[in-house]
Amino acid sequence: DVKVTQSSRYLVKRTGEKVFLECVQDMDHENMFWYRQDPGLGLRLIYFSYDVKMKEKGDIPEGYSVSREKKERFSLILESASTNQTSMYLCASSTQTSGRDWQFFGPGTRLTVL
Amino acid sequence: DQQVKQNSPSLSVQEGRISILNCDYTNSMFDYFLWYKKYPAEGPTFLISISSIKDKNEDGRFTVFLNKSAKHLSLHIVPSQPGDSAVYFCAASARYSGAGSYQLTFGKGTKLSVIP
Numbered sequence: 162d163v164k165v166t167q168s169s170r171y172l173v174k175r176t177g178e179k180v181f182l183e184c185v186q187d188m189d190h191e192n193m194f195w196y197r198q199d200p201g202l203g204l205r206l207i208y209f210s211y212d213v214k215m216k217e218k219g220d221i222p223e224g225y226s227v228s229r230e231k232k233e234r235f236s237l238i239l240e241s242a243s244t245n246q247t248s249m250y251l252c253a254s255s256t257q258t259s260g261r262d263w264q265f266f267g268p269g270t271r272l273t274v275l
Numbered sequence: 276d277q278q279v280k281q282n283s284p285s286l287s288v289q290e291g292r293i294s295i296l297n298c299d300y301t302n303s304m305f306d307y308f309l310w311y312k313k314y315p316a317e318g319p320t321f322l323i324s325i326s327s328i329k330d331k332n333e334d335g336r337f338t339v340f341l342n343k344s345a346k347h348l349s350l351h352i353v354p355s356q357p358g359d360s361a362v363y364f365c366a367a368s369a370r371y372s373g374a375g376s377y378q379l380t381f382g383k384g385t386k387l388s389v390i391p
Contacts, residue, residue, distance in 0.1 A: 201284070203383035204364060251318055263309055264379060266318030
């Protein structure tokens, strides 16, 4: 059973702080993704990665960076948090094995930036 | 420009009746479509998918229909149960189109409320 875990369920930070959101998957998946979910806007892709040390920008990468030093771990970094980054952040992973490549999501981190 | 559209933000259905959730797409390269279900404070969970070579896929109470010429898909839930109350996201990818990215494009979601 695939498990995707995120380091925190709820997080409160102050404007200007550096924020790290961690995601770990235990199924040896090649692909990992970071989304944010906002009311009325659905899920928007921030960054994704197909391999260790590899990253690609999604639709809304501004204000974010990522790190993938190990296959199982994908970190999202807010260099200087701002109030408009208050959101639900969702991590997902998937394999490139044909027929089983839908994305599995973690429980989400509700980030509030004051 | 929205490539995957769910035009109904919400839907209310009586328990036992059919729920029909709709999704339209604009990108002709999309060839694989998925539905995810999301409860509050949880991550989305995969529900059902369909490849563009099919026009219907069924899994228990859930059936997805694909009309490629209209670039339209729908999710039918029969019979609807109160536990089905959640936000449903439609997603699409260009899995077989050589993109090789397995990236999903999501709609904005439809909140389904099943009334007991």
